[in-house]
């Protein structure tokens with residue numbers, strides 16, 4: 001099948017790589033010449049395990065091309081996929097400018113019959129507006145059908161998530177388009193749900209908001225556990241064993257971040273407001289999320305009483321492990337608050353150092369080695385649960401730190417073991433978190 005994808009962010013690039021790997025002829029379109037040239041040389045602008053290899057393989061096999069020109073591939077494509085960003089505006093509403101700009105360019109280049117499928121996360125009703133716009137702007141002899149194909153991949157596990165998704169959702173009402181989209185996605189999942197367009201749009205927001213809700217629920221329970229003697233890890237295990245609840249996304253910590261949950265929760269609150277419903281539950285999800293980061297800072301400032309002239313080593317800056325992405329990362333809130341309270345920050349992350357430099361400029365010191373970052377610090381602060389932090393040489397850590405204190409924002413260490421090593425250890429969702 002011939003597929004054009006507009007946008008080479010996480011979604012566009014991964015989808016393009018996987019569809020070409022499955023034998024389709026894929027063109028991914030972008031706006032910036034330098035980026036497109038780099039992609040055609042196999043240089044991937046994002047950190048995503050396994051992606052570069054697949055892109056290089058398919059560039060070589062000439063099944064994957066990157067281009068600036070709609071006219072080279074859109075007229076002959078069976079499916080054109082919109083995969084551009086829909087960032088939050090100041091009021092929380094999704095910014096749809098790129099989606100409509102792209103739709104207009106697609107319309108002008110349509111020829112024959114084409115399925116136009118939107119993968120960008122857009123409020124219910126947007127695909128109908130795209131459809132109207134394309135109808136008005138397309139050449140008379142061209143025909144098309146609109147579809148919504150929301151994306152559920154996670155950064156860091158994007159390849160696995162795309163190759164083996166729990167489900168594929170296809171919002172489509174045209175029979176011919178349905179057959180084409182089911183054929184394109186056929187090799188990926190047996191579990192395909194075909195719905196009308198608005199339902200597919202709604203499934204995406206509902207999924208992300210529900211997952212954010214699970215995380216905030218776990219964080220709220222962790223606040224209670226810290227005051228009751230219960231252990232949040234065990235509480236979540238205890239409820240997660242109930243199949244109706246499930247274990248996933250119940251990990252309490254310093255809150256969720258990234259380019260999706262914060263943006264989509266905000267957007268759904270805004271969509272609800274426009275529809276006359278005050279979605280207080282989701283507002284609380286947002287507020288608990290902020291509180292999780294702030295409570296963590298309070299734990300640190302309470303221990304030190306005064307953070308002026310204290311040096312803290314932060315391990316983990318990306319919004320989650322296995323990505324260099326720092327968009328809406330809890331580390332930003334936490335570090336800014338610690339700086340405001342007078343602390344000096346030394347930080348290490350396996351992938352996000354360059355992005356962190358752009359955000360924090362010279363206000364914090366960034367290191368390429370975790371042990372170097374610890375030298376002489378008053379405490380170690382874990383914000384992101386990268387695997388390598390679990391495997392640190394704790395004897396060495398103890399020698400390097402000025403005082404052996406750990407604030408673990410993701411509960412990555414075994415409390416008993418850390419206690420035996422004589423660290424003062426604070427974690428999430430457990431009473432009297434310090435070990436001595």
Ligand code: UGA
Nearest residue numbers: 151152153154155215249250251255256257258260319320
């Ligand atoms: C999320 C969804 O999981 C994907 O299904 C969706 O396709 C994607 O958004 C999107 O809309 O594009 P992603 O943002 O890559 O994916 O990352 P997640 O793995 O969902 O993690 C989001 C945040 O929640 C991270 O900051 C993570 O640390 C936090 N989290 C996750 C917790 O604090 N606790 C948990 O139990 C799970």
